[in-house]
Amino acid sequence: MAESAVDGGNVSGGLVDRPAGSRAVPLILGGEAVSSGNRLLGVAGVGAMLALWVVSAQLGIVDPEVLPGPRATAEDFWQLATDGFQRVTLWEHLAMSLMRMALGLGLGGVAGVVAGLAIGSSRTIRSIVQPAFGFFRLVPVLGLLPLIFVRFGPGSMRLVSLLAVTTFFIVAIAVRDHVAGRGPMPGSSADRVDLRTVRQALPATFLALRVAAAVNWNVLVAGELISFQKGLGAMIWTARTFFQYGFVLVAIFALVGVSALVDFALRRLGDWLAG
């Protein structure tokens, strides 16, 4: 029986297995949608939360030193968007984070598809690689984060390679299961893998990429937080050292937005490529 794309394991945690045959929706991407009639309630819930924030700030219930109010946060956002903080604007931080994310997903994704196709279609390769695969995907990638401190390879690429490693395992496992799930390949050797096979594996690949992106935001922010000057994680930490908590809130909102955007983009791109 083919393990589903979400079986077994996790790289830094984040994939969930379900029995084969049932809906294979990774936990980390959330559950099924609520019926449209109930949307209003959801909007009300988020609205209530925002209203609570506004009102508590307006009435001075919450000390602005403890939680910056909406107005202060908006002002901080404006400053970050125009002048920047420590001479770096929000957009530069965002662009840096997005670039790292894109590189990590791209490099890890391509390598993952190649490895997944090879493992899935060749019994020999599978028997050699499988045991190591099984062990390494259990190691939490965030735990490998301190590798950033150990100097190997060019420094700016270390975080990207960690992101790529996370992506690699998630994508490779998904593609392997996709290929294995279609039964033995005719000839069952890697050289029979053609463009059509790759194309058929695209939906599984992009679903895996979305999962990988969700996991990678964690790794990315942690990595930037501990050792970089640019990127949303770095922005959070700089803001903390200067007691600029409004900037932290801006970064959190930016993360909400940008992670949703990346997820949306990956979904659209996957749909489009798969035709």
Added chain:
Amino acid sequence: MLFIIWLLSEALGIADPTFFPGPIETIQGGWELATDGFQRVTLAEHVFASLRRILIGFGIGVVVGVPVGLAMGLNNTLRAIFDPLIELFRPVPPLAFIPLLILWFGIGETPAVVMLFFAAFFIMVIAARAGVTGVRLSKVHAAYSLGASKQQILRNVILPNALPEIFVGMRVAIGVCWGTLVAAELVGAQTGLGAMIWTARTFFRNELVVFGIIIIGVIGVILDLIMRKAEERFIPWRGRG
């Protein structure tokens, strides 16, 4: 195999030991850490500090998250209200909140534990909720036809049916918590494996950094294996319904 390459690279002097320490140096460093300690703190104390944080944060996250998730799974209105909120905050890395948590709870154990609580909480809510909504309707119908009341169905059908999802959620959550904790300790703690690595790094003790990473990896794998064993033991029917 990787280990052999690593060993050879040290023996043959291929890798520059000041940048990337070899296995013998790493084991020596590990021995020193385990016996005498580094900066007067031993390995066992660091490991204990990290494990204590994760067990408290993860434990409370599970205990609070599961009932909330079950309630959301059972009640359409609750689900409609809280789903978007959960969806909104779930993608934000827990570490992003650490400055605010330090501001609110002060430096010490609390911020890290609260952060782990939130990390586990969101995962457990989604898992428990999915466990409830994933129940096959025919099981509920069968129970009704066998004379079970709503309360009885809740206890005897919905809850056991949600257990596999809850266990899987716990496995995911403990992995995320472990990684997040190490990252948090890197920046804001005096004890714990992350803090040990951070200190070792400032003293250019790269062999201790590498040793710490290996220990973190091993503990991560052990935590995952414990959760898997627990799954096999407590829910042998998983995936076979």
Added chain:
Amino acid sequence: MSNLSVDHLGMIYELPNGGSVEALKDVSFDLESGRILTLLGPSGCGKTTLLNIIAGFLAPTSGSINLNDAPITGPGQDRGMVFQQGALFEWLNVADNVSFGPRMNGNEGPETDAMVQDLLETVGLGDFGQKAVYELSGGMQQRVALARCLANDPELILMDEPLGALDALTREKMQSLILELWDRTQKTIVLVTHSVEEALFLGDRLFVMAPRPGRIEREYELPFAKLGLTEDPRELKNSPEFTEKREEILSLIWEMEEQIMGHEGA
């Protein structure tokens, strides 16, 4: 005794897009105690909807339905249910699945245990009480489902394609088991199937239902279920009487499907 009376039953589903589907229209029949009724028809003919209304899982939009002159208002243990598959509780062993109904009613103890063992032996699973249900084959799981349903001693047994997921050989054996149980317990049974042969063989009454709107198209009174208790099922199914009926019903259903296709093409 048990007398199911269905009177001008109608069921209309509202669709999310504002439209509606008439799943059942003006369905009326009486079913006397001890009969076994099979429901057959193309998909969308409302056979499962009808079964769910009898079970009390669905409330009809019009008409009335009574069991022993008492209206059916919801699910109850006087009507046992056997599903296609996946309705067993996989976290309980075989015996605990069977004793689920009695336990929910507060009946626990040696008496219940003895009854459960008795039922398991009746369905041929005497030695399997302590097994996990996921260790059993599909056919054995359906035997457990039958035993679980009988444990509450229901007046009416409802079966929703109970043998639909089984291989041909197991299916034949299970058909004989259902007839055997019917004969031994004298229960009233309503069984939904999409197999013409099964509907003919198991039903001493058979309704062929038609879609759009869902309704009873034709009724049959059949001798095969009673004959099946004594005669060899294979021979019976190859007898001229049986094959003649089978061809008749097949062409009836064929016509319906043609109509649906034509309707959709227009």
